[in-house]
Amino acid sequence: MQSNPDITKDMSFNDFKNEIINDYTIAVTSRECSLLGRREVLTGKAKFGIFGDGKEIPQLAWAKAFINGDFRSGYYRDQTFMMAIGKLTIQEFFAGLYGHNDIEADPMTAGRQMGGHFGTHSLDKNYNWKDLTKQKNSSADVSPTASQMPRLLGLAQASKIYRNVKGIDTTNFSTNGNEVAWGTIGNASTK
Numbered sequence: 771m772q773s774n775p776d777i778t779k780d781m782s783f784n785d786f787k788n789e790i791i792n793d794y795t796i797a798v799t800s801r802e803c804s805l806l807g808r809r810e811v812l813t814g815k816a817k818f819g820i821f822g823d824g825k826e827i828p829q830l831a832w833a834k835a836f837i838n839g840d841f842r843s844g845y846y847r848d849q850t851f852m853m854a855i856g857k858l859t860i861q862e863f864f865a866g867l868y869g870h871n872d873i874e875a876d877p878m879t880a881g882r883q884m885g886g887h888f889g890t891h892s893l894d895k896n897y898n899w900k901d902l903t904k905q906k907n908s909s910a911d912v913s914p915t916a917s918q919m920p921r922l923l924g925l926a927q928a929s930k931i932y933r934n935v936k937g938i939d940t941t942n943f944s945t946n947g948n949e950v951a952w953g954t955i956g957n958a959s960t961k
């Protein structure tokens with residue numbers, strides 16, 4: 771997981787060095803997961819998989835700008851990003867790939883969805899809202915290509931409403947509408 775340094779301030783050489791090594795570790799870990807995961811799928815041991823290899827570096831950069839309260843609405847290639855924000859471990863990645871039906875093992879969908887369908891929890895174990903302004907959020911991925919885009923617009927629109935409409939209780943959901951909705955999409959899906 772990234773250390774999220776304050777990149778607007780000066781950094782010591784040592785902190786910079788540690789950050790680079792940490793980033794490199796995440797990138798290599800994610801790449802190895804992709805290669806191993808693909809092998810598991812192609813040899814018939816896992817049901818289905820699309821992986822995030824090739825997008826490690828931009829996603830590390832994205833994760834540095836992504837702060838608590840922000841939302842992701844993306845697609846199956848966001849594997850490195852999810853690892854970098856601390857929402858996907860190696861073990862969870864493979865639990866998702868093998869369709870492990872325990873929510874503790876696969877916190878994304880408890881094996882209900884295909885691997886690479888990421889998400890974070892907005893409700894706690896008692897089904898009460900969590901404070902979404904204090905965590906990094908991802909809407910739950912669905913399979914149709916480009917379906918993340920209307921949802922991305924909806925998330926951005928919600929922030930706009932929280933900012934501009936007086937009298938709305940923003941508790942748990944918004945910090946004056948300043949949270950950012952981030953999106954990713956493949957080039958074929960833009961057509």
Ligand SMILES: Cc1ncc(C[n+]2csc(CCOP(=O)(O)OP(=O)(O)O)c2C)c(N)n1
Nearest residue numbers: 820847913914915916955956957958959960
């Ligand atoms: C509506 C719909 N049609 C077809 C598919 C099958 N499908 C899954 S991924 C994919 C290719 C998407 O390519 P692109 O958007 O360029 O993303 P990339 O995987 O190359 O990053 C397709 C056609 C789908 N998921 N949804």
